[in-house]
Amino acid sequence: MDSGIGDRFQTGTKYDRDRIIRERPERGRRPARHKIYSDVEKIVLPEPERDGGTPLWRTIRQRRSVRNFGPEALSLPELSQLLWAVQGVTGRINAFALRAAPSAGALYPTETYLIVNSVAGLEPGIYHFDAENHALACLRKGSFAREASAAALGQHMAARAAVVFLWSSVFDRAKWKYGQRAYRYVYLDAGHIAQNLALAAVALGLGSCQIGAFFDDELNELIGLDGENESVIYLSVVGCPGS
Ligand SMILES: Cc1cc2nc3c(=O)[nH]c(=O)nc-3n(C[C@H](O)[C@H](O)[C@H](O)COP(=O)(O)O)c2cc1C
Incomplete structure (x- = not known):
């Protein structure tokens, strides 16, 4: 059977009893655990709720993809709650932060960026989520709704949503431990994060x-990523459902 790059990836990153030992990567210096943007405007987010909320079974039952959004803005507490559900710090082992969504080896290679179209009290622009400080770093101000939609193959929901969540992966954080197998895990990690967002939105x-x-x-260019060491791998849009 003809094997394309996806087939070769799947085969080439399989573990077998020989390979798991043979391919254990040489661990050099550990990459930084998370990104901090210095010398940019920081917005400390309101404290998120950590208890209560809509019952889980109902939330799971009600989740459906929503592609039509009304003009209503999200509030800052709503955005804060969504970000906490996505990547908030929910536990610590000594100084080491554990996040709301699971991550292979607790390496957390995923970074969260936002294209804010319409959030009350927040200027439209591009932001990075600093999970450790539950804060946003403002990377660029301005409306990027048209660029977001164009980059999402013209899908209008990216322009009409209140917020576009962009998840990048800093591949070296996971490759440091897992070598090429890391490329499987970074996508699984992003899936967990996106599901948390989807359920939090319903709630x-x-x-x-x-x-x-x-x-x-x-999208890499819009955010300022090199696309090799760090690249956007997944998006979600959130807003108030339209009719
Ligand atoms: C990995 C992934 C990528 C997706 N990409 C798109 C997309 O680009 N555009 C879109 O309209 N929906 C996209 N979806 C949403 C699916 O179409 C949707 O989940 C599916 O039709 C099932 O419907 P439901 O989410 O309402 O249950 C994606 C879903 C996943 C999990």
Whole structure:
């Protein structure tokens, strides 16, 4: 059977009893655990709720992809709650932070960026989520709704949503431990994160949809990522459901 790059990836990253030992990577210096943008404007987010909320079974039952959004803005507490559900710090082992979504080896290679179209009290622009400080770093101000939609293969929901969540992976963080096998795990990690967002959106009476179809390097350029060491791998949009 003809094998394309996906087939070769799947075969080439399999563990077998020989390979798991043979391919254990040489561990050099550990990459930084998370990104901090210095010398940019920081917005400390409101404290998220850590208890209560909409019952879980109902939330799971009600989740559907929402692609039509009304003009209503998200509130800052709603955005804060969504970000906490996505990657908030929910535990610590000594100084080491554990996050809301699981991550292979607790390496947390995923970074969260936002294209904010409409959030009350927050200027439209591009932001990075600093999970340790539950804060946003402002990377660029301005409306990027048109660019977001164009980069998502013209899907209008990226322009109409209140917020576009972009998840990048810093591949070396996971490759440091898992070598090439890390490329499986970074996508699994992002899936967990996106599901947390989808459920949190329902719990807040909001709608969301995942987006896997996008021009990778258009988004990398928008955010300022090199696309090799760190690249956008997944998106979700969130907003108030429209009629
Ligand atoms: C990895 C992934 C990528 C997706 N990409 C898109 C997308 O680019 N555009 C879109 O409209 N929906 C996208 N979706 C949403 C699916 O189409 C949707 O989940 C599916 O039709 C099932 O419907 P439901 O989410 O309402 O249960 C994606 C979902 C996943 C899990």
